[in-house]
Structures are given as C-alpha cells and as structure tokens.
Amino acid sequence: MISGSLAKRYARALIQLAATPTARDKYLQNLGDFHAACKTHDPRDPSGERDLIKVLAAGHHTLANRRAILHAILGRIGADPNVKKFLELVLERGRISGIAQIYLHYRDLVDELAGRIRATVKTATAVDPSTTGRIKKALETATGKQVLLETEVDTELIGGLVAHVGSYTLDRSVRTSLDKLRSNLRG
Amino acid sequence: MNALNKYTSGIAAFALVWLAPLAVALASPPHGEAEHAAGHAADHGAEHAGGIKWLGDGFLGGPGEDGRTGFLIILINFVVLMLVLNKLLFQNLRRSNAEASDVIRLELERATKARAEAEALVLEYETKLSALESEIVEIRAHAVQSAEAEHARILADAAEQAEKVKVAATRAAEREAARFRAELEREIVDQAMQRAEQAIRASFGGTDQRRLVDAWVEEVSSATIGGAN
Incomplete structure (x- = not known):
C-alpha cells in the first residue's frame, strides 16, 4: 500500500507515456491484467505468502529475481514495453505493493480523458x-x-x-x- | 525628734524632782553629825542651821570641812552625768529605737500595702466572680443560640439534601422511563419494520420493480451529475 497522492503521481507519469487514446487504453488493459494477476491467490497457500504481489514486494528476494518474475508475468500478458519499463521502475522504487491504487487512479485518468x-x-x-x-x-x-x-x-x-x-x-x-x-x- | 526632746526633758524633770531631795539628803549631815551640826549651829549661828548649800567649802565648791557638797556642784555633776549618759547610752538607745521604729513603720507600711493589695485582689476576684457568673450566663445563652442555629442549619441542609435526592431520583426515574420507552419504541419499530419487510418481500413483484426503475430513470434523466451540461 502507498499513499493516494503518490499513486496518483505514478498514474500521471504513466499516462504521459501514452501518446494516443489507443495507447492509453492499451496501457490500461495491461495494467488491469497485471493487477488481476497480482490479485490471484493460490488456495494451497492459506498464508498468502506466495501470492505474486507478496513475492514482488518481499525484500528478502533479490531484486534480480523479482525483476525476472515481473518480466515473465508481463511477457505472458503481452504488456507494452512502456508498461514494462514503468512497472520495472515501480518495482525498483519499492512501490509495487501500491499497484492497485495506481491502477485505479490511472483508470480514472484515462476515463476522464476519454x-x-x-x-x-x-x-x-x-x-x-x-x-x-x-x-x-x-x-x-x-x-x-x-x-x-x-x-x-x-x-x-x-x-x-x-x-x-x-x-x-x-x-x-x-x-x-x-x-x-x-x-x-x-x- | 520632738519625742526625744520630750523624753530628755522628762528625765531632767525626774532628776530635779527626785534627785534634788537626794542631793539635799546627801548634803545634810548624818544623825550624829546632825546633832553635832545642831550643836555646831548653835555655836556658829544660823548659817549652819540646814537648807541648801549651793557651794561647798572645798575645791571648786566641793565638800569642805563640813563634808557638805554644794548643790550646784551636784547639779553640774548630774548634768555632766546626763551628758555622758546621753552620749554613751541615750544616743544609741534613741538610734536603736529610731531604727526599730523605722523597721516597724516599714513593716507596718508593707503590711498596709499588702493588705491593700489583698483587698484589691479580693475585690478583683469578687468582681471577676460576679463577672464570671454573668459570663457563664452569656456563654450558656450563646451556646444555646449556637446550638439552635446549628440545629436549624442541619435541618436546612438535610432538607436541601433530601430535595436534591428527590430531584435526582425523579430525574433518574424519568431517564429510566425514557430509556425503557425508547427501547420499547425501538422494539416496536423493529418488529413493525420486520413485518413490513416481510410483507413487502412477499408482495413485491416485477411490476413494482419496473415502476421503481421507471421512476428512477425519469428522475436521473432530468438530473445533472458532476457538472454535466
């Protein structure tokens, strides 16, 4: 979790990367898919320690490993390169736990522009x-x-x-x- | 001092009255001598016929051959004797008498003063005693008055406390009654609403839902949301 204002700043940063409405919608789709992937929960892990978002935010995993996991997920959902770079930055900055708020703010901004x-x-x-x-x-x-x-x-x-x-x-x-x-x- | 003079004069008078005849007697010859003297007087005329011989025939008027001492010498001797006595005895006696008198007078004054003080003390105690009685009466009256005032105050406080307790009890009862009333009303309302909900659920149908949606659509269509034109 991160603060609302911080999530809004990240959302604005991402929307500035999208030059066209189509790109904005594509980014929104990518971000929504990634957010949905982060929300998935393994029923065999009641503690939730192996959830994707927990693994990505966990400090005891090396950044290289977490970056590799992120790339694998984004590759599977077919994310745009800008979205990949954006989420990699968010990961490096330690803000990946706030991806849900970033997604919601970004969605509101895209809807407003559209x-x-x-x-x-x-x-x-x-x-x-x-x-x-x-x-x-x-x-x-x-x-x-x-x-x-x-x-x-x-x-x-x-x-x-x-x-x-x-x-x-x-x-x-x-x-x-x-x-x-x-x-x-x-x- | 006057008393001393009187005392000295008395002694002098005593000496004159009583010692003069003694001197005369001393100046007179003895019986044998008297007879001899009588004969001699008869021989020598009226000069030796008795009476006071003022001056003796001896040295400085002392006894002469007739053995008679002059009365004047006797008197001078007596005066000298008195002076000597006065010097040796009477002055000390007067002094001691004066000192004793002073002591007695001082004691008397002291006793008088002590008596006056005692009388004053008695008077003071009598005054205090009489004042004490009046003070006792006053204290008793004051105590009675204070007790009555305290009694009245306690009664007033008790009445006030009783009134406060009464008011508090009334308020508590009113609050409790209001609480029970509200609780009862709430229970009645809950039961009524529960019955109403059951009745609505039982009777609510598609027509009612359409009617509500139509009303909602009509209301929203005529409204403006979020500053839309």
Missing part, C-alpha cells in the same frame, strides 16, 4: 438488457459522458436499485426507504 465514467448499479433481482440500456442512457444523459456500466445483484435491496457514479450515489431501493422509515419512526 470522456467516460464508470457506474455500478445494484438491483435486488437481475435486470434485463433493455432495462440496463435505459439505466445507462439515463446516466449518460445526466453525466454527459459515456457510461461504463456494471450491474450487481443484491437481494438485501428487496426492490428498486442503487447506482454509484463516481462519488455520487443514486438510491431508490426499498431497503433504503425502509431504513429511512425506521429512522423516522425512532425519532
């Missing part, structure tokens, strides 16, 4: 594609940006939906209505 925004919609039951399309269109109308929508099912909502767009939360769920009613009744 005029995109990510939204998550939770519903009590799975929604059909037409409803998803209506929700996405409504969010795009409200934000004026392309919306990358993810849907989740949360039965605790009982009914309705909750959307998270950036730092905004648009809540019209039965659960929230019941909670408000409970709070009002308690005074």
Whole structure:
C-alpha cells in the first residue's frame, strides 16, 4: 500500500507515456491484467505468502529475481514495453505493493480523458438488457459522458436499485426507504 | 525628734524632782553629825542651821570641812552625768529605737500595702466572680443560640439534601422511563419494520420493480451529475 497522492503521481507519469487514446487504453488493459494477476491467490497457500504481489514486494528476494518474475508475468500478458519499463521502475522504487491504487487512479485518468465514467448499479433481482440500456442512457444523459456500466445483484435491496457514479450515489431501493422509515419512526 | 526632746526633758524633770531631795539628803549631815551640826549651829549661828548649800567649802565648791557638797556642784555633776549618759547610752538607745521604729513603720507600711493589695485582689476576684457568673450566663445563652442555629442549619441542609435526592431520583426515574420507552419504541419499530419487510418481500413483484426503475430513470434523466451540461 502507498499513499493516494503518490499513486496518483505514478498514474500521471504513466499516462504521459501514452501518446494516443489507443495507447492509453492499451496501457490500461495491461495494467488491469497485471493487477488481476497480482490479485490471484493460490488456495494451497492459506498464508498468502506466495501470492505474486507478496513475492514482488518481499525484500528478502533479490531484486534480480523479482525483476525476472515481473518480466515473465508481463511477457505472458503481452504488456507494452512502456508498461514494462514503468512497472520495472515501480518495482525498483519499492512501490509495487501500491499497484492497485495506481491502477485505479490511472483508470480514472484515462476515463476522464476519454470522456467516460464508470457506474455500478445494484438491483435486488437481475435486470434485463433493455432495462440496463435505459439505466445507462439515463446516466449518460445526466453525466454527459459515456457510461461504463456494471450491474450487481443484491437481494438485501428487496426492490428498486442503487447506482454509484463516481462519488455520487443514486438510491431508490426499498431497503433504503425502509431504513429511512425506521429512522423516522425512532425519532 | 520632738519625742526625744520630750523624753530628755522628762528625765531632767525626774532628776530635779527626785534627785534634788537626794542631793539635799546627801548634803545634810548624818544623825550624829546632825546633832553635832545642831550643836555646831548653835555655836556658829544660823548659817549652819540646814537648807541648801549651793557651794561647798572645798575645791571648786566641793565638800569642805563640813563634808557638805554644794548643790550646784551636784547639779553640774548630774548634768555632766546626763551628758555622758546621753552620749554613751541615750544616743544609741534613741538610734536603736529610731531604727526599730523605722523597721516597724516599714513593716507596718508593707503590711498596709499588702493588705491593700489583698483587698484589691479580693475585690478583683469578687468582681471577676460576679463577672464570671454573668459570663457563664452569656456563654450558656450563646451556646444555646449556637446550638439552635446549628440545629436549624442541619435541618436546612438535610432538607436541601433530601430535595436534591428527590430531584435526582425523579430525574433518574424519568431517564429510566425514557430509556425503557425508547427501547420499547425501538422494539416496536423493529418488529413493525420486520413485518413490513416481510410483507413487502412477499408482495413485491416485477411490476413494482419496473415502476421503481421507471421512476428512477425519469428522475436521473432530468438530473445533472458532476457538472454535466
């Protein structure tokens, strides 16, 4: 883990390496794949000591060995050379444990430059594609940006939906209505 | 000093009164001699016929051949004797008497003074005693007054404490009642909400979900998020 401001500086540095929107998206894809690889967990290792991110951040492994592992992973995911150099730098600087924050900041920066925004919609039951399309269109109308929508099912909502767009939360769920009613009744 | 003069004059008078006849007697011849003298007087006329012989016939008026000493000499001797006595005895006697008198007078003065002091002391103690009685009465009255004031204060404090305890107990009871009331209300609300949730879950269907989504879409479509135009 590293501080948010430090992760943001690394994310800005990487985005400056990408000259075109295509390159930015490619870097984002590479960074996302590497982040996903770091999150993988071996069930045979309950302590998590052999997780990729733990190995890369471990000081008791030589830097050469860790660099070799990093190159192997990046080669397997077909990472761009700039991304390889960037992650090698992050590794050498001892910031590889903050790759998750760097990825999230970089994704936000890329989305912002591309005029995109990510939204998550939770519903009590799975929604059909037409409803998803209506929700996405409504969010795009409200934000004026392309919306990358993810849907989740949360039965605790009982009914309705909750959307998270950036730092905004648009809540019209039965659960929230019941909670408000409970709070009002308690005074 | 006057007393001493009087004393000296008394002695002189005594000597004159009582010693003069003695001198006369001494100056008179003895009985045989008297008879002889009578005869002699008869022989020599009225000069030897008795009475005071002021000056003797001897040296400086001392006894002459007739053996009679002049009264004047006797008187001078007596005066000299008195002077000698005065010098040797009377002065010391007067001095010792004066010293004794002074001692007695001082003792008397001291005794008088001591008596006066004792009387003053007695008077003072009597005054104190009488004042002590009044002081005892005053102290007793003060003690009674203090005790009454303390009694009143203790009663007031007790009443105040009782009132505080009463108020605190009332507040505690009110708080407890409020807590129970709130807890009961919360329990009622929880049960009501639980029932409501069960009822909603049982009756909530696709139509209701569509209606909520439609309302949400309509609301969001007319809203602006993140400063969008």
